[in-house]
Amino acid sequence: MNEIFLLKLGEIVLKGSNKRQFENRLRQNVRRRLKPYGEFDVYIMQSTVYVKPMDENADVEGAWEACRSIFGIVNCCRCKPCEKDLDSIFDAVVEYLGEDLECAKSFKVESKRSDKAFPMTSIQISQDIGGRLAERYPDCAVDVHKPEYTVFVEVRDLAAYVHGPAVPGAGGLPTGVGGRAMCLLSGGIDSPVAAYMMAKRGMEIECVHFFSYPYTSELAKNKVLELARLVTKYCGRMTVNIVSFTEIQEAIRDNCPEEFFTLIMRRFMMEISQRVGKDDGCGALITGENLGQVASQTMEAMTVTGAVVDVPIFMPLVGMDKEEIISIARKIGTLETSILPYEDCCTVFTPRHPKTKPSLGQVLRAERKLNREELIEKAVASVEKILVQYHDEPLI
Numbered sequence: 001m002n003e004i005f006l007l008k009l010g011e012i013v014l015k016g017s018n019k020r021q022f023e024n025r026l027r028q029n030v031r032r033r034l035k036p037y038g039e040f041d042v043y044i045m046q047s048t049v050y051v052k053p054m055d056e057n058a059d060v061e062g063a064w065e066a067c068r069s070i071f072g073i074v075n076c077c078r079c080k081p082c083e084k085d086l087d088s089i090f091d092a093v094v095e096y097l098g099e100d101l102e103c104a105k106s107f108k109v110e111s112k113r114s115d116k117a118f119p120m121t122s123i124q125i126s127q128d129i130g131g132r133l134a135e136r137y138p139d140c141a142v143d144v145h146k147p148e149y150t151v152f153v154e155v156r157d158l159a160a161y162v163h164g165p166a167v168p169g170a171g172g173l174p175t176g177v178g179g180r181a182m183c184l185l186s187g188g189i190d191s192p193v194a195a196y197m198m199a200k201r202g203m204e205i206e207c208v209h210f211f212s213y214p215y216t217s218e219l220a221k222n223k224v225l226e227l228a229r230l231v232t233k234y235c236g237r238m239t240v241n242i243v244s245f246t247e248i249q250e251a252i253r254d255n256c257p258e259e260f261f262t263l264i265m266r267r268f269m270m271e272i273s274q275r276v277g278k279d280d281g282c283g284a285l286i287t288g289e290n291l292g293q294v295a296s297q298t299m300e301a302m303t304v305t306g307a308v309v310d311v312p313i314f315m316p317l318v319g320m321d322k323e324e325i326i327s328i329a330r331k332i333g334t335l336e337t338s339i340l341p342y343e344d345c346c347t348v349f350t351p352r353h354p355k356t357k358p359s360l361g362q363v364l365r366a367e368r369k370l371n372r373e374e375l376i377e378k379a380v381a382s383v384e385k386i387l388v389q390y391h392d393e394p395l396i
């Protein structure tokens, strides 16, 4: 069927002189994300992305689903294009939305005319089409206040388009307009949500995972790669850096006072993540930290762990309740994988009584016996880079 998607831009519309740059990025993102589904013509006009299937075999349903998870778009409409005259518009509504109107008890027509050369106003269009539809579907009454179904007519520059109610898009800003950041991804509930939230603000995401074989298993690593794959539904493909952390954790265990284990370990994570990310152009770190959730997530602990890096650390979940985080994890589809019971390296060598209000001086003293630089360099050199994309096979 001759069908087209109209994707309405969100906050980009408010951007002044940068608008063009945002639109170019969004168009690029849409094109790349639709590639696996066949050939589509993608262009932006009048604050709307037009997506038109160009080959018979295009997977239109798959493409439609994909469009709904692209950041920068607030609303998605599946439309039928037609000539810009009332007879064609009416015929298109009957052909494309007739079944919906037959099932509904009441309806109204809402029109928008962005082609100001069109000889009728939006109200006149709605009245004309509404009148004809009322005759055609006598069981469906006109109700302009609380209709069960709304028919939309948009008269735009190139054509007229008819569609039913729009569905919500992913919101946010186009991936890539907010710079690039390195997300510390564990196998838990929080960090995939943190990655999603910063991607939603337009950041390009890369991930780093610390892996302590044999204390943590291959399965735990696959779980993290699978979480990354699920997040790429929203942010596009990403690189996951796997860092071998065993030697560092053993060195901490053997050389540092137990109450500081987690803090020292997290300082290593931050510093290594910054170094791995710098080579790839990452200007910030992202973590799933949440104030007060565990001993290493007090203000004092965050000061001590943040002190080893000089880029900003974004913690989009810092002020949220666990329930709110879980509901986002459920919405984006990561929750079920996150709750699989594989261990994380944070749970290896956990202190019985972790220090919750450390000072930087105490921690520096506690890690005095370690050769930090050598351990860090070795870990950075051992990084394994894995490219993850949504169309890969599930890893778990």
Ligand code: ATP
Pocket: 183, 184, 185, 186, 187, 188, 189, 190, 191, 192, 208, 209, 210, 211, 269, 286, 287, 288, 289, 293, 294, 296, 297, 344, 345, 346
């Ligand atoms: P999450 O649910 O994301 O695992 P958490 O509530 O378990 O978080 P912590 O274990 O204290 O909290 O970890 C805090 C943050 O540190 C995580 O959100 C994540 O960003 C990072 N992190 C923890 N473990 C790892 C790991 N093995 N590799 C990479 N990052 C990690």
Ligand code: MG
Pocket: 186, 187, 188, 344, 346
């Ligand atoms: Mg965790």
